[in-house]
Amino acid sequence: MNSIVTFPNRIPTTEFEERRFKVYTDRQLDKIEVIQNLPEETLFEMKVVASVLPFRVNEYVINELINWDKVPNDPIYQLVFPQKGMLKDEHYERMAKLHREGADKKEIQAVAKEIRDELNPHPAGQMEMNMPELDGEVLDGVQHKYRETVLFFPAQGQTCHSYCTFCFRWAQFVGDKDLKMASTEAEKLHGYLQEHTEVTDLLVTGGDPMVMKTKNLVQYLEPLLQPEFDHIQTIRIGTKALTFWPYRFVTDKDADELIDLFAKLVDAGKHVAIMAHYNHWQEITTEIAEEAIRRIRATGAEIRAQGPLIKHVNDDADAWAKLWKKEVQLGIIPYYMFVERDTGAKNYFEVPLVEAFHIYREAMKKVSGLARTARGPSMSAGPGKVEIQGITEINGEKVFVLRFLQGRNPDWVQRPFFAKYSETATWLHELEPAFGEEKFFFEDEYEEMKKGNG
Numbered sequence: 001m002n003s004i005v006t007f008p009n010r011i012p013t014t015e016f017e018e019r020r021f022k023v024y025t026d027r028q029l030d031k032i033e034v035i036q037n038l039p040e041e042t043l044f045e046m047k048v049v050a051s052v053l054p055f056r057v058n059e060y061v062i063n064e065l066i067n068w069d070k071v072p073n074d075p076i077y078q079l080v081f082p083q084k085g086m087l088k089d090e091h092y093e094r095m096a097k098l099h100r101e102g103a104d105k106k107e108i109q110a111v112a113k114e115i116r117d118e119l120n121p122h123p124a125g126q127m128e129m130n131m132p133e134l135d136g137e138v139l140d141g142v143q144h145k146y147r148e149t150v151l152f153f154p155a156q157g158q159t160c161h162s163y164c165t166f167c168f169r170w171a172q173f174v175g176d177k178d179l180k181m182a183s184t185e186a187e188k189l190h191g192y193l194q195e196h197t198e199v200t201d202l203l204v205t206g207g208d209p210m211v212m213k214t215k216n217l218v219q220y221l222e223p224l225l226q227p228e229f230d231h232i233q234t235i236r237i238g239t240k241a242l243t244f245w246p247y248r249f250v251t252d253k254d255a256d257e258l259i260d261l262f263a264k265l266v267d268a269g270k271h272v273a274i275m276a277h278y279n280h281w282q283e284i285t286t287e288i289a290e291e292a293i294r295r296i297r298a299t300g301a302e303i304r305a306q307g308p309l310i311k312h313v314n315d316d317a318d319a320w321a322k323l324w325k326k327e328v329q330l331g332i333i334p335y336y337m338f339v340e341r342d343t344g345a346k347n348y349f350e351v352p353l354v355e356a357f358h359i360y361r362e363a364m365k366k367v368s369g370l371a372r373t374a375r376g377p378s379m380s381a382g383p384g385k386v387e388i389q390g391i392t393e394i395n396g397e398k399v400f401v402l403r404f405l406q407g408r409n410p411d412w413v414q415r416p417f418f419a420k421y422s423e424t425a426t427w428l429h430e431l432e433p434a435f436g437e438e439k440f441f442f443e444d445e446y447e448e449m450k451k452g453n454g
């Protein structure tokens with residue numbers, strides 16, 4: 001049943017050599033040679049922060065993507081290596097004290113858990129509101145927030161080839177079972193999809209599903225070729241492997257099977273969309289990264305690019321313009337610029353909405369129409385995906401023009417609404433309705449939904 005048809009002549013074999021995947025976590029900071037040249041204080045700070053927030057980086061990222069001459073300002077260094085500012089001062093001091101005093105692992109872990117619990121580990125109501133049921137049972141590892149799209153978190157895909165410092169799913173990576181959302185149960189996923197014919201899109205996400213072996217992915221995806229899943233038109237796979245481990249698509253042992261699986265799904269009439277997470281053009285500067293893109297596109301799968309706007313990494317219009325241009329050149333469709341979520345190390349990475357909008361607009365001005373497909377800046381908030389469309393003045397009042405790109409109620413989608421202008425707001429809940437209104441139009445309905453009445 002789970003066999004893969006191969007297309008031997010379709011994707012030309014490549015000249016690239018296999019590379020061994022070597023990864024470092026917080027316990028191996030002292031094994032990463034290149035950082036041993038950094039000041040001792042910096043290494044201590046890394047250790048302190050990495051005992052609270054997840055840290056994982058592989059040797060390809062260290063050696064090929066980071067420009068060490070630019071550290072600490074190199075964007076990819078900021079993307080993967082922990083920085084002192086990621087913890088609030090009081091949290092940092094509390095953890096640093098334990099390390100200075102040589103506290104034992106248990107004590108460090110207990111304090112780490114307390115700090116994490118204060119960092120809004122599950123933003124946008126992920127744990128309470130999006131859990132679907134099948135036969136009266138809550139389905140682990142499945143979320144159904146928007147009518148057409150089901151998110152699936154396969155248990156084997158809940159890590160990543162490296163971790164992003166700003167990751168909004170960070171809670172899954174710190175070994176705290178209460179915070180994990182994952183499923184191994186293909187039948188339950190398929191049972192749910194079969195019952196919900198309103199669903200057109202399945203988004204396989206993580207972590208990074210591309211850390212899974214191809215055979216696992218086959219088990220989840222190949223059954224969708226049966227006629228009872230004809231309503232599932234699109235299979236999206238969210239991944240950062242095109243940045244962190246492009247070898248996954250080129251030289252890993254089951255890379256060819258993976259490429260064949262994409263081709264098989266496409267040939268059977270599914271739209272396969274690889275939702276690639278990119279933050280910076282520097283991520284697409286290696287030959288292997290380009291080869292991975294080429295191989296995926298040769299199957300007929302599309303690659304759409306999305307990623308958040310992050311202070312210290314890409315809060316710069318030129319960097320976005322260069323990224324979008326590069327994507328278009330390589331046949332990738334720019335899709336979203338997100339606003340950094342209200343979780344984890346947000347204080348360090350957040351950019352005020354007004355600045356985010358200016359960066360987006362300036363970057364848009366620098367690119368051709370084909371790169372202007374990137375929507376944003378967009379907040380994936382509890383009620384839906386809210387885009388900042390502009391800043392303007394209406395009857396003498398300066399306002400943000402907003403609209404839902406996605407809404408818990410599909411009727412909210414594309415409806416413009418207005419918030420008072422603010423220099424400092426970084427997220428939807430910090431915005432106030434404009435024109436003296438007390439509430440935004442969706443708020444009462446959203447409150448009802450939260451109570452389970454929606």
Ligand code: SF4
Nearest residue numbers: 160163164167207240
């Ligand atoms: S690749 Fe995605 S899930 Fe993984 S650490 Fe980065 S942002 Fe988080």
